[in-house]
Amino acid sequence: MAKRIDVSGLTAFYGSHRAIDDISMTVEPRSVTAFIGPSGCGKSTYLRTLNRMHEVTPGGRVEGKVMLDGESLYGPGVDPVAVRRTIGMVFQRPNPFPTMSIYDNVAAGLKLNGLTKKSELDTVVERSLRGANLWNEVKDRLNKPGSGLSGGQQQRLCIARAIAVEPQVLLMDEPCSALDPISTLAIEDLIGELKDQFTIVIVTHNMQQAARVSDRTAFFNLAAIGQPGKLIEIDDTERIFSNPSVQATEDYISGRFG
Amino acid sequence: METGSTKTTPPPGSQDPAAEGGPKSAKRPGDRIFLGLSKGSGIVLLAIMAAIAVFLTWRAVIALGENEGNFLTTFEWSANSDPPVFGIAVLAFGTIVSSIIAMLLAVPVAVGIALFISHYAPRRLAGPLAYVIDLLAAVPSIVYGLWGALFLVPHLAGLYEWLDDYLGWTGIFEYGGGAPRSLFTVGILLAIMILPIVTNVSREVFKQAPKMHEEAALALGATRWEVIRMSVLPFGRSGVISAAMLGLGRALGETMAVATVLSPSFVIHASLLDPGGGTFAQNIAAAFKEAGDMGRNALIASGLVLFVITLVVNGAARLIIARRKEYSGANA
Numbered sequence: 001m002a003k004r005i006d007v008s009g010l011t012a013f014y015g016s017h018r019a020i021d022d023i024s025m026t027v028e029p030r031s032v033t034a035f036i037g038p039s040g041c042g043k044s045t046y047l048r049t050l051n052r053m054h055e056v057t058p059g060g061r062v063e064g065k066v067m068l069d070g071e072s073l074y075g076p077g078v079d080p081v082a083v084r085r086t087i088g089m090v091f092q093r094p095n096p097f098p099t100m101s102i103y104d105n106v107a108a109g110l111k112l113n114g115l116t117k118k119s120e121l122d123t124v125v126e127r128s129l130r131g132a133n134l135w136n137e138v139k140d141r142l143n144k145p146g147s148g149l150s151g152g153q154q155q156r157l158c159i160a161r162a163i164a165v166e167p168q169v170l171l172m173d174e175p176c177s178a179l180d181p182i183s184t185l186a187i188e189d190l191i192g193e194l195k196d197q198f199t200i201v202i203v204t205h206n207m208q209q210a211a212r213v214s215d216r217t218a219f220f221n222l223a224a225i226g227q228p229g230k231l232i233e234i235d236d237t238e239r240i241f242s243n244p245s246v247q248a249t250e251d252y253i254s255g256r257f258g
Numbered sequence: 259m260e261t262g263s264t265k266t267t268p269p270p271g272s273q274d275p276a277a278e279g280g281p282k283s284a285k286r287p288g289d290r291i292f293l294g295l296s297k298g299s300g301i302v303l304l305a306i307m308a309a310i311a312v313f314l315t316w317r318a319v320i321a322l323g324e325n326e327g328n329f330l331t332t333f334e335w336s337a338n339s340d341p342p343v344f345g346i347a348v349l350a351f352g353t354i355v356s357s358i359i360a361m362l363l364a365v366p367v368a369v370g371i372a373l374f375i376s377h378y379a380p381r382r383l384a385g386p387l388a389y390v391i392d393l394l395a396a397v398p399s400i401v402y403g404l405w406g407a408l409f410l411v412p413h414l415a416g417l418y419e420w421l422d423d424y425l426g427w428t429g430i431f432e433y434g435g436g437a438p439r440s441l442f443t444v445g446i447l448l449a450i451m452i453l454p455i456v457t458n459v460s461r462e463v464f465k466q467a468p469k470m471h472e473e474a475a476l477a478l479g480a481t482r483w484e485v486i487r488m489s490v491l492p493f494g495r496s497g498v499i500s501a502a503m504l505g506l507g508r509a510l511g512e513t514m515a516v517a518t519v520l521s522p523s524f525v526i527h528a529s530l531l532d533p534g535g536g537t538f539a540q541n542i543a544a545a546f547k548e549a550g551d552m553g554r555n556a557l558i559a560s561g562l563v564l565f566v567i568t569l570v571v572n573g574a575a576r577l578i579i580a581r582r583k584e585y586s587g588a589n590a
Contacts, residue, residue: 056476058381085479095470099492108488109478158474165478 002029002199003069003168005050010064011228012042012049014057019045021228022064025218027169032191032200034210034237037220038252042229043203046220047171050201051087052080068168085113088167092174094154096146096161102129103142105157109165124164132160133190152183159190163198170194172202176209188213207253211241219249318562321555329559333524335541337556338549344556346563348524352441352535353564356516357509359445359530364453365502371453372460377486388461395454403518406447411519414438414446418531432529439521442530444537447515452505459504463497464490496579503575510568513539538564 005027012020020042027033035043048054049062052073066073073083096105106125107115115121125142129135134156138149146157155175162170172191176184191200191213204210210217218234233246244250251257322329324342332345371391375384415438422433471489480488516537522544523534536544542557549557 051477053473053477056473081479081481083479084477089477091470091473091477093470095468095474097471097474097488097492099495100488108475112478112480112484161474161478 002197004029005169005199005201006065006067006070007050008065008067010046010049010062010066012045012054012062013060015059018228020049020220021230023231025231025234027199027201028216029199030195030197031215032195032202032213033216033218033234034214035201035203035218035220036205036207036210036252037229037232038222038257039205040225040229041220041222043220044173046229047173047201047203050169051089051171052083053089055080085109085165086167087169087171088162088165090155090158090162090170090172090175093178094151094158096149096154096157098145098147100146101143102138102146102149102157105146106160106164109161113165128160128164129157131163131194132156133186133193134160150183152179152186155179155183155187156190159187159194163194167198169199169201172200174203174205177205184209207241211237217241219244219246219252221248221252314558314562317555318559321552321559324552325556333526335524335545335556337545337553342552342556344560346538346560348526349536349538349541349560350563350567351526352444352520353510353537353539353567355530355535356441356444356448356537357506359442360448360452360509361502361506363446363449364456364505365498367449368453368456368501368505369460369498371457372464373486373490375457375461376464377482377490388458391454391457395458399451399512400514400518402447402451403515406443406515406519410447411438411443414443418442421531429528430530433531434529436533437521438531439519439533440527440531441520441535444516444520445530447519448509448512451512451515452508455508456501456505459501460494460498463494463501467493499575499579503572506571507568510564510571511539512537513543516540517543 007026008024010020010023011018023046035047037043045054048057050066050073054060054062062074064074068086072078096102097108100108103125106128107121110121110124115124126135126139129138134153137153138157141148146154149157155178159170159175176187179187188209191202194200195215202210202213214237216234217237217240219232219240220229221232222229232248233240233244235244240249241253244253321337321342321344325344326341327334327343327345329345331347332343333348335344335348336342337344371387375388375391379387418433418438421431425431426433467490471493472485475485475488517540520535520537520540521533522536522540524536525534527534538560542561545553546557
């Protein structure tokens with residue numbers, strides 16, 4: 001259950017404003033790809049084009065091609081709802097459904113897919129919570145509201161919710177930026193485990209995090225405020241952090257700007 | 259009040275609120291004046307409320323002491339005769355039934371309109387639509403009453419016959435002819451009247467549904483309706499209940515529109531479509547002018563019952579909202 005993403009010539013707009021310009025890259029299956037770059041360079045926008053969440057924003061539209069194992073995500077007749085069922089997403093701020101219990105949060109996506117048998121739901125909910133390293137902490141209070149958990153637990157609950165529907169790809173938009181260091185570590189460990197099953201793309205502001213968790217790193221930058229963000233380079237993480245081929249990447253990583 | 263128990267007198271400079279007050283800023287004259295004002299207005303409000311309650315209760319008790327009928331079960335309102343005979347059974351029935359009809363008709367439609375404006379309509383349409391509904395809320399109730407009497411009543415006979423044909427067997431939708439000036443017509447009119455307020459409050463609540471929860475649902479592959487079901491409706495639930503209660507409050511107390519449409523009588527019909535019946539507010543409006551002292555006291559007593567009903571309804575709504583507080587939209 002992991003697929004390759006091929007992006008070519010992707011440009012995203014907010015109304016008439018060009019947010020990212022002409023991005024092409026390949027994301028390998030069963031690996032972690034990190035997006036780094038200064039604020040406003042379009043990392044998150046780009047991430048959201050990969051599961052067609054960008055167009056949910058008023059004025060948001062996309063040009064170019066995104067292929068998931070050879071199938072176009074933006075082809076005619078492709079239902080964005082179906083795309084989002086295949087490509088899961090975890091957000092910056094933990095967002096479990098506040099009116100649902102922990103169990104119902106994890107089961108939410110399954111129910112959307114029409115799974116209603118209690119025994120099957122039980123199995124998948126337990127598997128997903130174990131997969132998100134949360135099971136032992138919540139197994140005694142599955143019927144309590146998800147909003148009662150700590151921030152880090154809530155984020156792992158959101159990961160459990162996302163992996164419950166067995167997506168091909170898991171997109172993470174700065175999943176640790178609202179968390180303390182210990183919770184961050186828990187999520188990073190989890191990412192390391194999840195990459196055996198999923199294709200993972202993570203946006204992060206934390207370069208150490210990118211270095212720790214990712215196999216490949218893409219560096220984005222923008223020429224000036226108001227200019228569209230561009231992909232500067234994508235390479236093996238080790239290489240990006242030791243010997244990048246573009247000077248701007250090295251400047252950013254060594255803290256000279258951004 | 260803390261001001262009396264302070265240890266030191268304020269230094270002369272502290273007369274000026276801008277002067278350095280240090281940690282004892284509670285003693286500043288500005289604070290003291292504001293505290294006095296706000297405390298005073300609170301007390302005055304409570305005092306006025308208490309005075310009204312005492313006055314009404316006192317008058318009501320006088321009436322109840324003289325009443326020869328049973329206040330709760332008598333189907334008659336002859337408060338001016340000697341001895342006075344009056345009971346609220348018909349009024350309570352009419353008030354509650356017409357309000358329930360209004361709620362059943364108005365709340366689903368209002369929630370639908372609110373969702374349409376907040377989540378479906380293109381922005382260019384949503385603004386004007388919301389504005390028109392705001393305008394509807396500003397129409398005086400007597401205008402609704404006139405419209406009801408001159409337009410709605412003559413045009414409802416067809417609907418009544420249809421209801422009789424298909425639902426007559428239930429007993430509550432039997433129609434024997436005659437002008438449709440019944441509790442059902444009142445319910446329809448009240449539904450139209452409370453629609454704007456329920457819609458507006460619901461729309462405001464739906465608009466505040468957190469984006470992040472809508473996105474959470476979207477990212478799971480939810481359709482627009484599923485997004486609404488998973489994130490917007492649960493978030494808006496208590497708000498919709500409050501909106502419905504606002505509407506119900508208006509429906510329970512509506513006077514002129516009901517008095518214009520209903521042909522009042524002191525009977526309870528099994529069928530909602532039979533003309534006749536009454537409501538508390540309508541009865542007060544109809545009987546007040548010709549009422550003597552005892553008649554007015556009796557009307558005040560009936561008004562108190564309406565007040566109690568409203569209180570009970572509001573309390574029930576608060577209970578419903580509080581019961582699932584743990585699951586409320588308030589998320590860190």
